[in-house]
Amino acid sequence: MVLKLYAAPLSTASLRVAQILHEKKVPFEFISIDLARKENKEEEYLEKQPFGQVPYIDDDGFILYESRAITRYLALKYPEQGTQGLVPDIKDVKAWALFEQASSNEVANFESLARVIVYEKVFKARVGQETDLKAYENAHSQLSAKLDAYEKILGKQPYLAGETLTLADLSHLPFGTRLYLAGAGDLIDSRPNVSKWFKALKERESWKEIEKGITASREEW
């Protein structure tokens, strides 16, 4: 049975998963969840994803949520097809550890701060709420310091986990692109190594296909 992706077209976590379905050329059926109508809070949805968040997948009866868990599952399940090396060889304990380090960094040192910036400057404006300038500036200056560290790392190696592109790099796209919407794109653009790295990620076909939103199922590749 074709994998089912229950997702919202523009949700950052949904885009994270959709991109990897493209990278690994996994056929999928897209079932659009309307967040504005709170379809993610309906009983039927909560039975599968009890936190009421998007996305989740139904892989022939196997239910999985949390976007980074899903992308790892896809990369491990389909090692031979699509883009290679998105996770290291599981037997290479050190390479895997460096991948984990980069992934954990993305969560703790990038998304946690980018999320605040995007929330304050983009989301709040959309729903007519006032930006908390202090929270915004705090997050901005903290993220700036973190990206100084990224600049050093990417001066020594092309990707965050080493020589190969991994899920850890791609995971930055959903919130990284939204920083530009928040008027904070200079955080990336002002750092040559970070900028070069991010630009290359943005130009991947898998991202270009979904950057304006997930629109369709893909039964064939």
Next chain:
Amino acid sequence: MVLTLYGYPRSTCTQRVAMTLHEKEVPFTFVLVDLVKGEQKAPGFLDKMPFGQVPYIDDDGFILYESRAIAHYLAEKYAEQGTPLIPKDLKAKALFEQAASIEAFNYNPTASKAVFDKIFKPELTGIPADEAQFQSLMAELGKKLDIYDQILSKQKYLAGNQVTLADLSHLPYAELLSQVGAKVFEERPNVSRWINELRARPSWQAVKGGVSGTA
């Protein structure tokens, strides 16, 4: 060469790694990085850990940071000794990753903010904690733990019926929250059973008062 853990005895992330070292029966040397003196921002430190945070490990020349990454590494490298902490099967492993991600996104941000506001910020600044803010964060955490309670009514641990790193990862902040009288865990029967069992593990008992080396 014996593994060296660089950290701060009371740092939650340092405790997370130390607990895993105990579970996996891996001897280690502990080197204190004095956060109060700002040693984590010194150039020598930043060469190893560019984000200026604790902990990191030096495993015979292999440097690794991010506590959850270090815990994964130890669980994989020493899979055959101590407690099994990450499943091997593809689907079981995916459910483990799901649980680990739940901890990172649905628990850690609120729990860590609450602990910072209630304990660490007053210690650092002398300004008393904002009680209303703390209660609000506890209410938020409570909503997530309601869902944990549902999950834990059907299975023993977050990823299934075996303990994994995902469960253990909750302990450092759970301990601090209980120290300041938060009842969010006790108020939910399955969550209470789960967290108390985890807290009783010898590996947690060994580090809850502060981390020290075993080698």
